[in-house]
Amino acid sequence: MPFKSYDTHTHLNDDAFYNDLSTYVDRAHELGVTEMNIVGYDAQGNQRALAIAHQFPGMHVLLGFQPENAPEFNAPELAKLKMQLADAAVVGIGEIGLDYHWDTPVDAQMKAFAAQLSLARELNLPVVIHARDAMDDVYAMLKAAGVEQFGGVIHSFTGDAADAQRFLDLGMYISFSGIVTFKNAKDIQAAAQIVPLDRILVETDAPFLAPTPYRGKQNEPGYVKYVIDNLAAQLQIEPAELAAQTTANAHRLWRIK
Ligand SMILES: [Zn+2]
Known part of the structure; x- marks a missing residue:
């Protein structure tokens, strides 16, 4: 039996999986991945995420509008x-x-981001943050929103060690995807070395970003096992220990009993 692990960021709500959910859930279970966060990104993705969690055990849901879909995030949404x-x-x-x-457009992105951060503060819900080529502005908006009070994670972290440190200083978690397994990801690997073990999460971001040895193929939730294997080797700890630690971290961040 493989060690149990938690894919903290996956998109079974994506078209790549949505019509064949049982296949991918079964394959994840075979690889020990018994818990997942299904992460929303737009109106349909959010609705599907809820439908998946109502159908399978071990599924948790995050809902929101990602930056690319920010222009759709109006008052009715x-x-x-x-x-x-x-x-x-x-x-x-x-x-x-x-x-x-x-x-x-950056103004639409900032407006949607700020509105959803306000909602997080109002409802006391932790946030999953997508930051790409925008570390300084993301940092400033998280700090202004008081993220220390409701908590959050930088997902599929692509910054360097200094970036990791300033988000850690805001009380946040850092989540590593398959990118940390790529040979040329030296800055990200250096960042992983400075994140305390009790602040690391792991994820696939499937169907994107398949880890080594599946780089370039379609990713799937079960492959978080390979992110763990590779990252554990970098950190010189046992994969089972990293799996247990990152699962405990996820439960703490999302207040899962
Ligand atoms: Zn994602």
């Missing part, structure tokens, strides 16, 4: 999101943040 967040499967808000890699 905010009202709907607020209602959906009352569902018992929900453990947080996300993924939300800023992404300057694509050309989504």
